[in-house]
Amino acid sequence: MLPTPHVSCDYDKVYEPSEDSFLLLDALEKDRAFLTQFLGSQGVNLVCEVGCGSGIVTTFMMQNNIPSKYSIYVPTDVNPWALESTVGTVQRNECGQRFFSPVRTNLVHSIREQEIDLLVFNPPYVPAETVPAVPQDWELDPTKVASEQRPDDWLDLALLGGDDGMVVTWQLLNNLDSFLSAKGVAYILFCARNKPLDVVKHMQEQGWQSELVEHRKAGWEVLSIYRFHR
Ligand SMILES: C[S@@+](CC[C@H](N)C(=O)[O-])C[C@H]1O[C@@H](n2cnc3c(N)ncnc32)[C@H](O)[C@@H]1O
Structure with missing residues (x-):
C-alpha cells in the first residue's frame, strides 16, 4: 500500500481529508498500472485535480x-486557502523534481481546451438547496477577498452541491469533451444520493466509457469512484 501524504492545514478554511479523499487515493493506486499503460509511460501528461483542497490527492x-x-501537475481550486495548502502539502512531502x-x-476554465490527460475531481457532492456563490471579484484581489470571506463559506463551497448534489459535477461532466485531451481520462467521486448509475447511463449515451473503480460505505454515505474516457 502506498503511503498517505502528510497533511497539516487550517481546517477552518480548507476541506480536511476524509473518507472521500482516501477513497480517491485508493482508486488511483488501484489504477496506477492502467493509467501508465493508457496514457503512456514516456510522454508528458497534463494532470489536473479539480478542487485540490489540502493537496493530498495531487501530492499523492x-x-x-x-x-x-x-507528468505536469496543475491542480485548481476556487478557494485561495486551498491553493496555499496544496503548495504546503507538496513541500512537506517528498515529491522529487x-x-x-x-x-x-x-x-x-484557465486551462487550454482538450489538454488535460488525467482529471481527478472529488466535488462538492452533498445535496443542498443551492450551491454557494463564489466571490465575484476574487480575480481582482484574491488576498483581500480571501481574508474577508468567512471560513464557513469556503467549507460550504467544498461540500454543498445543490440539486442531487450534482450541480457542480454536471458543470464538469457536461463539458468533459472540451476539457479532456483525445486520450484523456477522468476520475469522479459520487455519493449514492448523486444517483451515479443514472449519471453513468447518461454519459454512456453521450459516447463515454464509464467504469466503477472503487466503492465503499463511509458512515451513512456510500461513495463510489467512476472512470470516464472516450
Ligand atoms: C470535497 S472537497 C475535496 C478536496 C480534496 N480534493 C480532497 O479530496 O480532500 C471539494 C473541493 O472543491 C473545491 N471547489 C468547489 N467548487 C469548485 C469549482 N467550481 N471549481 C474548483 N474548485 C471547486 C472546494 O473549494 C474544495 O476544495
Whole structure:
C-alpha cells in the first residue's frame, strides 16, 4: 500500500481529508498500472485535480509518478486557502523534481481546451438547496477577498452541491469533451444520493466509457469512484 501524504492545514478554511479523499487515493493506486499503460509511460501528461483542497490527492499522484514521472501537475481550486495548502502539502512531502503549478480558477476554465490527460475531481457532492456563490471579484484581489470571506463559506463551497448534489459535477461532466485531451481520462467521486448509475447511463449515451473503480460505505454515505474516457 502506498503511503498517505502528510497533511497539516487550517481546517477552518480548507476541506480536511476524509473518507472521500482516501477513497480517491485508493482508486488511483488501484489504477496506477492502467493509467501508465493508457496514457503512456514516456510522454508528458497534463494532470489536473479539480478542487485540490489540502493537496493530498495531487501530492499523492506526484509522489507516486501517477500517471508517469514526466507528468505536469496543475491542480485548481476556487478557494485561495486551498491553493496555499496544496503548495504546503507538496513541500512537506517528498515529491522529487516535478512540474507543479496550482491555479485559482473555476473548474478548469484557465486551462487550454482538450489538454488535460488525467482529471481527478472529488466535488462538492452533498445535496443542498443551492450551491454557494463564489466571490465575484476574487480575480481582482484574491488576498483581500480571501481574508474577508468567512471560513464557513469556503467549507460550504467544498461540500454543498445543490440539486442531487450534482450541480457542480454536471458543470464538469457536461463539458468533459472540451476539457479532456483525445486520450484523456477522468476520475469522479459520487455519493449514492448523486444517483451515479443514472449519471453513468447518461454519459454512456453521450459516447463515454464509464467504469466503477472503487466503492465503499463511509458512515451513512456510500461513495463510489467512476472512470470516464472516450
Ligand atoms: C470535497 S472537497 C475535496 C478536496 C480534496 N480534493 C480532497 O479530496 O480532500 C471539494 C473541493 O472543491 C473545491 N471547489 C468547489 N467548487 C469548485 C469549482 N467550481 N471549481 C474548483 N474548485 C471547486 C472546494 O473549494 C474544495 O476544495
